[in-house]
Amino acid sequence: xxxxxxxxxxxxxxxxxxxxxxxxxxxxxxxxxxxxxxxxxxxxxxxxxxxxxxxxxxxxxxxxxxxxxxxxxxxxxxxxxxxxxxxxxxxxxxxxxxxxxxxxxxxxxxxxxxxxxxxxxxxxxxxxxxxxxxxxxxxxxxxxxxxxxxxxxxxxxxxxxxxxxxxxxxxxxxxxxxxxxxxxxxxxxxxxxxxxxxxxxxxxxxxxxxxxxxxxxxxxxxxxxxxxxxxxxxxxxxxxxxxxxxxxxxxxxxxxxxxxxxxxxxxxxxxxxxxxxxxxxxxxxxxxxxxxxxxxxxxxxxxxxxxxxxxxxxxxxxxxxxxxxx
Numbered sequence: 001x002x003x004x005x006x007x008x009x010x011x012x013x014x015x016x017x018x019x020x021x022x023x024x025x026x027x028x029x030x031x032x033x034x035x036x037x038x039x040x041x042x043x044x045x046x047x048x049x050x051x052x053x054x055x056x057x058x059x060x061x062x063x064x065x066x067x068x069x070x071x072x073x074x075x076x077x078x079x080x081x082x083x084x085x086x087x088x089x090x091x092x093x094x095x096x097x098x099x100x101x102x103x104x105x106x107x108x109x110x111x112x113x114x115x116x117x118x119x120x121x122x123x124x125x126x127x128x129x130x131x132x133x134x135x136x137x138x139x140x141x142x143x144x145x146x147x148x149x150x151x152x153x154x155x156x157x158x159x160x161x162x163x164x165x166x167x168x169x170x171x172x173x174x175x176x177x178x179x180x181x182x183x184x185x186x187x188x189x190x191x192x193x194x195x196x197x198x199x200x201x202x203x204x205x206x207x208x209x210x211x212x213x214x215x216x217x218x219x220x221x222x223x224x225x226x227x228x229x230x231x232x233x234x235x236x237x238x239x240x241x242x243x244x245x246x247x248x249x250x251x252x253x254x255x256x257x258x259x260x261x262x263x264x265x266x267x268x269x270x271x272x273x274x275x276x277x278x279x280x281x282x283x284x285x286x287x288x289x290x291x292x293x294x295x296x297x298x299x300x301x302x303x304x305x306x307x308x309x310x311x312x313x314x315x316x317x318x319x320x321x322x323x324x325x326x
Contacts, residue, residue, distance in 0.1 A: 001026045003033050010040035016051045019254040023057035031064055031277070034073075043068050045104075048080030051087035052142075054255060055273045058095070059151060059225030062103045063277045066153055066223055069107035077104045079114045079130070089137045096134035097141065098227065099150030102127055142247055148181040148270065149173055149228035156222045156276075159212040166212070170204045173226065181230045185268060196270065200228075207274040215278030227273045234265035 001022070002013040012030050015022070034040060045065060047053075069075045079101075080088060095101050105112050105127045112118065112126050114133070119126045152173075159166050178197060186193040208224050216222035234244045244265075251258050263269060286305045290298035 001029070003029050005033070005040070008038070008041040009044055010034055010042070011044045011046065013046040014050050014053075016049055017254075018050055018053035018057045018061075020054050020056050021254045021256060023054070023060060024256075027057070027060050027064060027277070030061075034064075034068055039071075040073055042074040042076060044076045044078065046078045048078055048088075050080075050091055051085065052091055053095075054251075055098075055151070055227045055229075055271075056225075056255075056275050058100050058103075059153075059227060059273060059275045060277050062100070062151070063153055063223040063225050063275070065104065065110075066107055067221055067277070069109050070221060073109065075107050075110040077110060077112050079112070079134075081115050086139045089134075090139045090141055092134040093137045093139060094141045094143070096131045098146070098229070099152065101130055101134065103151045103153060105130070142243070143229060144232060146229040146231070148230050149177045149226060149272075150180075151225070151227040153223040153225055154208065154212075156212040156216055156224060159208065159224065160218075166205065166209055170201060170208065173204055173228075174201050177228055181270075185230060200270070200272070203272060204274070207272075211274060211276040211278070215276035217278075220278075222276060222278050225273070225275045229271050231263070231269050231271055233267055 001015055001018075002011075004011055010030075010033055034043065043065065045061065065075050065077075079092060083089060092101075104110065105123065110123075112130060114130060119129060154169060159169065174197060177200060182193055182196055182200075186196060204226070208226065211224045215224075232244075235241050248263060252261070253259075285301070288301055288305070290301050
């Protein structure tokens with residue numbers, strides 16, 4: 001990722017791959033640069049080079065851009081061009097089908113570009129046109145029949161107004177997941193369906209409530225990103241099976257939380273993505289104190305607190321640096 005200023009514009013040009021491991025360090029740079037005076041009049045998110053992006057980085061980017069947009073800054077999303085490389089078109093189709101195009105396009109002050117052109121018609125017409133255009137690409141997306149809960153941003157101010165509000169939001173999400181995926185997939189197994197719905201409801205309540213309560217200061221605005229999808233079993237046909245294997249290998253390498261997950265090739269599974277862009281787990285690490293009788297822990301804390309990216313001290317391989325162009 002490259003982040004640089006051009007006059008009053010702040011430009012964020014994404015790399016070919018926008019994945020969990022890289023995003024954990026890179027998006028902080030975008031937020032830091034935005035907070036430096038003078039405040040940019042426009043933030044440009046250039047997605048034109050991207051060949052693949054994981055859901056969590058897309059949710060986190062959308063949450064950051066929404067905060068910037070709500071503060072009065074104009075947001076421009078550049079989706080790129082028709083590319084001879086099919087991977088970019090597959091990404092755009094995925095984003096259109098799973099709600100990410102709408103997520104980026106429905107900001108208070110956003111402009112949408114494709115093929116270096118901005119449609120002068122209404123925002124709803126622009127989004128409809130992009131959804132139709134991207135969704136009609138003939139390339140197959142990497143994840144087939146994945147629909148469950150489309151990508152959304154939930155304002156934490158609303159979630160904090162009371163338990164009933166949170167419960168209502170979660171019930172709407174569960175109903176969407178049930179309608180789009182769970183009943184069509186598990187309708188013939190009512191016990192499995194009911195258990196899955198109970199687990200989904202419980203997880204969403206806990207994860208969304210935790211993010212809303214602890215990620216942001218009460219005086220600050222923030223958002224909780226949510227997305228869920230169904231992952232299919234390993235196909236029987238050899239070429240599709242090889243693609244399935246490759247996707248799993250890449251995810252285990254690029255997504256730290258999946259490094260210890262071993263999917264059952266014969267079974268479906270549900271993936272839930274919840275994220276925020278507030279304070280991380282290690283936000284106050286420089287104030288942590290190890291017990292006096294644990295020198296090993298004291299050394300690890302000292303090593304981590306001296307790192308500008310404390311999380312790096314606990315990861316097995318380095319996170320690629322974000323480029324700050326002059």
